[in-house]
Amino acid sequence: MSTPLAIPSATVGTPDATVATRKVRSTESGRTQGRRSRRVWSVVAVLVAIAWVFPIYWMINSALLPLNKLQGTRPTFLPLGGTLANVREVLKDPTFWDATKISLVVVVIVLVAALIFAFLAALAVSRFRFRGRKSFILTILVVQMIPAEGLFISQYRMLDSWNLVNTAIGLSIVYTAAILPFTIWMLRGFVAGVPIELEEAAMVDGLSRTAAFFRITFPLLAPGLVAAGVYAFLQAWNEYTLALVVMTDPKQHTLPLWLQGLVQTNRATDWGVVMAGSALIAVPVIIFFLFVQNKMTSGLVAGAVKG
Known part of the structure; x- marks a missing residue:
């Protein structure tokens, strides 16, 4: 009685598995790059927002400082001890x-x-x-x-x-x-x-x-x-x-x-x-x-x- 020819399990579906693995890796890589890109653009957006808001903040901050602090050599970024004068x-x-x-x-x-x-x-x-x-x-x-x-x-x-x-x-x-x-x-x-x-x-x-x-x-x-x-x-x-x-x-x-x-x-x-x-x-x-x-x-x- 002849024994059926056995096919190694490692060779079954190998091309499909390889393609699937590549797709998964490509998808994960794309998601990772997408997250990094979003983080970079978020940081850029925050910096632009700070640059836009800072003149307004500096105007209000200066309005609450006395003249001697405004004319000082060191800038005062917080109006501690400020005045409404x-x-x-x-x-x-x-x-x-x-x-x-x-x-x-x-x-x-x-x-x-x-x-x-x-x-x-x-x-x-x-x-x-x-x-x-x-x-x-x-x-x-x-x-x-x-x-x-x-x-x-x-x-x-x-x-x-x-x-x-x-x-x-x-x-x-x-x-x-x-x-x-x-x-x-x-x-x-x-x-x-x-x-x-x-x-x-x-x-x-x-x-x-x-x-x-x-x-x-x-x-x-x-x-x-x-x-x-x-x-x-x-x-x-x-x-x-x-x-x-x-x-x-x-x-x-x-x-x-x-x-x-x-x-x-x-x-x-x-x-x-x-x-x-x-x-x-x-x-x-x-x-x-x-x-x-x-x-x-x-x-x-x-x-x-x-x-």
């Missing part, structure tokens, strides 16, 4: 409150005017076809490429002829003109991203064109209006160069101009007061931005890709 000095300054009132008036005017005009213009170029539409859109793009400094002389002469130099209304006009091109382009993307068929369907159900727009389309444009409003607010609140040209009267200074006036040229500057003023100006903006940053970010991205 610098903050109280700013709050007691009547010119600070005058500048705050002017800045608030300018911001409110710019915010309302920019949103109204930009929204109507974006609605026109997105919903209607009229002669000169493409030229208008091209003009918006070209205006954004013009350096702001190149318009200072003409803007000043225009406001001077209207007797609007050193007035909140005059400064609001030039701010609105500077902000409008970008806000129009941003809102155009939002309006174009809302299908007009939604309004038509509402009109079929019995709504008028105006009612269909305000009930159906307008709520969908709220994120875009929020993003445009935040942009207009930040630009009008922090702008310096245009205000320097238009508001030549010290009694009509906005907050950035008031802050620049704290830096003395003929005597030593009290940097503690300067930093306290900077913190009082910047902290409300930072808090406001933290509340709306999600809507602003989504609005900027959506407005850039829609339409």
